Amino acid sequence: MYETEVENKSNEDSKKVSEFMRIQKLFRQETRNQYGKQIPKDKRKPLDYSIVLDFHNIEGNIKENRDLIIDCCENVTKNQIDFNKETDFYLEPSQWEVYGLKGYPGFYFIPSPFTDRQQKKWVKDALEIYANPPNSTNLVPFFGKVDNLWQNAVREIRGDKDISIPRPLDKNGKELPTYRSLLDKLTWATLGYQYQWTPRVYSEEFHEKMPEDLKDLVRKIAIATQFDPYTAEAATVNFYSEDSIMGGHLDDAEEEMEKPIISISFGSTAVFLMGGENRDITPIPLFIKSGDIVIMGGRSRYCYHGVAKIVENSFNDQLLQDQNEETRIQMQWIKDKNRRININTRQVFKVPKS
Ligand SMILES: O=C(O)CCC(=O)C(=O)O
Numbered sequence: 001m002y003e004t005e006v007e008n009k010s011n012e013d014s015k016k017v018s019e020f021m022r023i024q025k026l027f028r029q030e031t032r033n034q035y036g037k038q039i040p041k042d043k044r045k046p047l048d049y050s051i052v053l054d055f056h057n058i059e060g061n062i063k064e065n066r067d068l069i070i071d072c073c074e075n076v077t078k079n080q081i082d083f084n085k086e087t088d089f090y091l092e093p094s095q096w097e098v099y100g101l102k103g104y105p106g107f108y109f110i111p112s113p114f115t116d117r118q119q120k121k122w123v124k125d126a127l128e129i130y131a132n133p134p135n136s137t138n139l140v141p142f143f144g145k146v147d148n149l150w151q152n153a154v155r156e157i158r159g160d161k162d163i164s165i166p167r168p169l170d171k172n173g174k175e176l177p178t179y180r181s182l183l184d185k186l187t188w189a190t191l192g193y194q195y196q197w198t199p200r201v202y203s204e205e206f207h208e209k210m211p212e213d214l215k216d217l218v219r220k221i222a223i224a225t226q227f228d229p230y231t232a233e234a235a236t237v238n239f240y241s242e243d244s245i246m247g248g249h250l251d252d253a254e255e256e257m258e259k260p261i262i263s264i265s266f267g268s269t270a271v272f273l274m275g276g277e278n279r280d281i282t283p284i285p286l287f288i289k290s291g292d293i294v295i296m297g298g299r300s301r302y303c304y305h306g307v308a309k310i311v312e313n314s315f316n317d318q319l320l321q322d323q324n325e326e327t328r329i330q331m332q333w334i335k336d337k338n339r340r341i342n343i344n345t346r347q348v349f350k351v352p353k354s
């Protein structure tokens with residue numbers, strides 16, 4: 001999955017920088033001055049986002065980007081989706097907007113079909129369920145399985161004085177730093193068929209149950225974009241913060257490549273790069289905002305992509321308002337470091353096994 005390009009600084013002149021890397025670098029802010037001194041955040045040169053395609057403000061796009069946007073609302077089949085107002089965590093599909101991207105048949109973008117309340121539900125599940133055992137996370141090889149990561153971290157964040165929170169233990173029973181610091185180190189969790197990052201294969205042996213509501217959501221998105229039947233058998237949950245990027249990569253470990261990757265994101269805005277079949281094709285930068293859905297099928301399923309930037313101060317403050325204290329803490333935690341949570345699903349096998 002993540003075979004990313006490594007920038008070779010010493011060799012930069014002799015080695016041509018790929019187009020993917022060139023565009024990625026446009027969103028890299030200078031953090032140190034010529035003397036190597038850290039530049040305070042508010043003194044850094046602001047980035048220019050004018051070339052970033054925005055599906056939320058079609059008319060506001062530069063002409064080149066405007067010409068790439070295809071309105072697909074008419075030719076998708078949203079009316080075939082059964083919708084239960086009481087239990088479904090998204091707005092009625094007939095209200096969804098669906099856009100395509102010229103040159104990428106099979107790529108679709110649905111600007112957020114979630115209410116604020118529904119967005120908070122997916123963030124809560126990512127933090128309180130998806131990042132906990134039995135699912136695997138990047139923490140496991142270093143710290144063993146960490147139970148109730150968010151649930152314990154929140155007590156530290158809240159500064160609960162009357163309850164002494166035992167420090168988490170590693171596999172050998174040695175005390176670990178706080179849950180809060182472990183939470184800061186969380187970068188990914190995997191659901192369903194567990195992807196083995198080193199051999200780059202899915203393991204049939206390590207298989208956890210996929211969350212039913214997530215499966216149901218993406219099944220309906222697949223109906224809307226004519227990729228049904230679609231069974232989400234695996235998912236990656238990515239946890240980004242202000243300085244995170246994801247280098248250009250292909251997701252090609254799935255036996256079934258005709259079915260799309262369906263991706264939902266919450267929290268801060270990302271500049272996502274939609275590239276081509278190799279890194280020398282210039283990628284299109286586009287904003288993914290909180291609640292947006294990206295469907296990478298057709299050609300885009302075989303194309304390089306990545307995240308060039310998490311946009312500073314892009315968190316929607318409206319999400320901070322909530323009756324529930326824990327939800328408010330969760331949203332403040334996302335806002336504090338421009339965090340972003342991305343959940344993307346894949347059908348792994350041609351004949352689904354789950
Ligand atoms: O965060 C995103 O929007 C993209 C994530 C991604 O490409 C991946 O997990 O393979």
Ligand SMILES: [Fe+2]
Nearest residue numbers: 249250251305
């Ligand atoms: Fe990817």
